[in-house]
């Protein structure tokens with residue numbers, strides 16, 4: 282890995298609000314998508330002529346379509362409650378990474394073109410023209426927001442900066458200024474079916490290899506089925522689960538759970554991706570097209586349940602959007618009428634006494650849990666409020682003996698983003714990713730020092746990939762992050778084993 286040219290922040294005791302450093306991150310921009318990447322998604326291949334008028338027109342369209350955006354543009358009273366709540370501000374000190382300032386990048390333009398005062402007395406109300414400098418600021422700072430929604434928890438008006446970021450990215454895509462990383466990945470899903478671009482035969486080989494490895498390990502024929510018609514469950518999981526470490530350990534865990542419970546299941550080569558980067562770029566059509574593969578696969582295979590693996594934003598899309606995008610789910614078993622999270626499945630089996638564990642198999646680990654943003658603040662699990670906080674922790678404490686939560690203000694709905702969410706998990710943004718991880722690293726340091734924690738579990742593919750990269754910058758072992766079902770896999774009792 283090339284050494285990035287920046288200084289890793291020093292770990293302090295949370296919370297320390299940094300000194301403001303004007304323009305500290307103004308140099309950082311992700312690569313712009315090339316013409317072929319853009320046009321494959323139906324976007325202009327480069328910045329269009331007359332881009333300013335087209336961007337304003339697109340903003341008008343979004344303000345009409347999403348009433349929330351209009352409310353967010355008008356409602357902010359600049360109380361400042363959100364200003365120190367963003368991990369990217371806390372990690373960089375750049376005032377434009379304060380959520381209110383990030384919103385203001387769009388709000389100033391909104392006022393200029395969509396309000397009476399801004400049209401006639403722009404200086405009085407802080408309204409500005411959409412110039413090339415303003416557009417460049419948008420590109421930079423709307424790609425320094427992971428759409429984590431932490432700021433919205435603290436806003437007395439409930440203003441959601443993530444939605445503003447999504448709108449800004451949608452406007453930029455529409456004038457030919459899309460982000461390479463996210464748009465390239467979306468293109469791969471359309472062409473091949475998953476973010477990593479793994480073709481069906483390679484996926485089949487991988488799953489056969491996993492069956493052999495698991496047989497060597499357990500002595501049992503634990504299946505990793507692909508495209509099996511008539512299976513009860515269709516598992517939709519992030520493609521990182523097929524190849525990446527530590528992700529694959531959780532996939533093995535899901536397979537063991539289904540095996541132990543006697544549930545027939547299958548993966549699909551057509552819908553071999555849970556992730557949905559259409560949400561990151563704020564584009565409803567892209568989000569729908571990606572999701573549609575799930576409906577097509579479920580109907581083709583004739584499954585009765587849909588279960589989603591460990592992926593934070595995928596669960597948000599599944600929980601909050603799938604019904605509108607690809608519903609109705611009237612073909613599913615009425616006992617499981619909506620898609621479930623794999624943690625709900627496992628937790629339910631544990632509560633019913635259908636799974637048993639050797640908890641001491643995880644005794645080498647002292648575990649903490651990182652709540653992933655999109656699960657914590659944009660979805661739910663189970664049928665009680667806060668189930669998304671209770672269920673993963675209940676699974677962990679059912680399969681392991683040693684668990685300590687991090688500081689309360691850094692978990693549950695106050696959790697800090699890993700620093701790589703929202704389409705920012707790309708090496709061209711490594712400086713932002715490292716600095717944005719600072720608040721989570723500080724909270725982790727406290728439980729490492731106070732409780733000897735040596736393992737941080739999480740249920741998000743992006744969090745796993747991000748932490749694997751940034752933990753070493755802060756002096757931690759990259760192997761100390763893993764999935765909840767990695768712990769399940771280690772402890773579950775199978776057959777006589």
Ligand code: SF4
Pocket residue numbers: 366367368369378379380383425426427428429430431432433442443446698
């Ligand atoms: S949504 Fe998250 S990343 Fe974006 S401004 Fe708010 S706290 Fe920061």
Ligand code: SF4
Pocket residue numbers: 356357358359360361362363364380381435436437438439440
């Ligand atoms: S907390 Fe809400 S109202 Fe206050 S400055 Fe932030 S966005 Fe505006």
